[in-house]
Amino acid sequence: MFIAWSPKQHCHNTFHAQEATAYPKRYPHAMAEKPNNWKIQTQIVQSGRDHFTSGAPLNPPITLTTGYIDGTNRGYARATNPSWDAAESTIGKLENGQALIFSSGIAAFSAAIELVPVGGKVVMGDVGYNGIDRRLKDLSESKRIKLVQVLTPNLEQMLHEAKDADLVWIETPTNPTMHVWDIAAICTATNAITVVDNTVIGSLGQSPLDLGATISMHSATKQMSGHSDLLAGALITRDEQVFEKLHGIRTLTGGVSSAFDSYLLLRGLRTLHLRQERSSQNALEIAQRLEKHPKVSQVNYPGLATHPQSDLIAKQMTGFGSLISIEIIGGVDDADQVCSRTAIWSHSTSLGGVESQLERRRKWPNEPVKVAANLIRLSVGIEDVEDLWLDLDQALNSI
Numbered sequence: 001m002f003i004a005w006s007p008k009q010h011c012h013n014t015f016h017a018q019e020a021t022a023y024p025k026r027y028p029h030a031m032a033e034k035p036n037n038w039k040i041q042t043q044i045v046q047s048g049r050d051h052f053t054s055g056a057p058l059n060p061p062i063t064l065t066t067g068y069i070d071g072t073n074r075g076y077a078r079a080t081n082p083s084w085d086a087a088e089s090t091i092g093k094l095e096n097g098q099a100l101i102f103s104s105g106i107a108a109f110s111a112a113i114e115l116v117p118v119g120g121k122v123v124m125g126d127v128g129y130n131g132i133d134r135r136l137k138d139l140s141e142s143k144r145i146k147l148v149q150v151l152t153p154n155l156e157q158m159l160h161e162a163k164d165a166d167l168v169w170i171e172t173p174t175n176p177t178m179h180v181w182d183i184a185a186i187c188t189a190t191n192a193i194t195v196v197d198n199t200v201i202g203s204l205g206q207s208p209l210d211l212g213a214t215i216s217m218h219s220a221t222k223q224m225s226g227h228s229d230l231l232a233g234a235l236i237t238r239d240e241q242v243f244e245k246l247h248g249i250r251t252l253t254g255g256v257s258s259a260f261d262s263y264l265l266l267r268g269l270r271t272l273h274l275r276q277e278r279s280s281q282n283a284l285e286i287a288q289r290l291e292k293h294p295k296v297s298q299v300n301y302p303g304l305a306t307h308p309q310s311d312l313i314a315k316q317m318t319g320f321g322s323l324i325s326i327e328i329i330g331g332v333d334d335a336d337q338v339c340s341r342t343a344i345w346s347h348s349t350s351l352g353g354v355e356s357q358l359e360r361r362r363k364w365p366n367e368p369v370k371v372a373a374n375l376i377r378l379s380v381g382i383e384d385v386e387d388l389w390l391d392l393d394q395a396l397n398s399i
């Protein structure tokens, strides 16, 4: 069953109606219905729990199986696994749509790209997560798609190319340069499938589906799960046909999440709002201090008043996230030195975990050349902000 929705509805206050029905039969004192006005913070803690069956576990169990005894619509575990259900319904609630989880963000991306007909036109910016950038270039070279990359963040060019596209890939803000695309303007200008990679800000700070996007995509490896201990991806949509197609693609291409990873993802989701609140507070404070640091020439963070797209940011985002990038006064060797001199900030790749991480992005061969060679990406965690600052400050001062 697919939920009813309205684009104007506030996405955090709706509730999947089908969940409200079964409880009283099993638990005589249960409320007739779960309240439908719970805030999202309540929903992500409560979602997927069976409160009203005597003896039921507080957490949905991990179901390790390849198949199911005949007689229901559960057939083979590549198509369905009860272990996915709670994570999917929770992620769906975050953006008031219906969610599918995948084995990684790239698996989610790969499923979405399968919606493009052979030879179809895909438009994206010339900067964004390097794995997706590389893969789209590969697909273009093999003629699976026709790729057009526009200058980031040139909206005029983007709108022009989006007009006759089959799919527009919108990563906003871009990892790691933190450029912002106007989601509503792009979605209005095209009939193409629009996919917003919402990984960097996350569902609590940006709602692409409310702005007209067909699909909101996440690397759930990052802030959604939040503990740097699993790979996962998610696609959320309000379009029932698109959902069904994506479900079929996932089943037949096989990028499914393991039962254990789905459980860990759900466990991480329970604290998403707390982690996000702290990490973004820390990030704002650190970004503001970095702006005044004598060894830093450029700070990219959407929460800064100096961000060149601050009007658009105010219009489309309610949170600023935990990702910052900086350019230092110095070259590649200096940037590498900063990354190797910290004790708290872990010199490692990825983002969105509870622990702070940093790295020079161009050390990766696939990183778009638009990213400055001395750019350091900082993923801010939930540690004490003064400890984080002292550690970073001494590393910067070492060059």
Ligand SMILES: Cc1ncc(COP(=O)(O)O)c(C=O)c1O
Residues within 6 Å of the ligand: 104, 105, 106, 107, 129, 131, 132, 171, 175, 197, 199, 200, 218, 219, 220, 221, 222, 231, 232, 233, 350
């Ligand atoms: C913005 C963005 N999208 C997608 C991905 C890919 O996700 P995953 O690593 O979970 O496959 C990443 C990974 O870093 C990312 O940063």
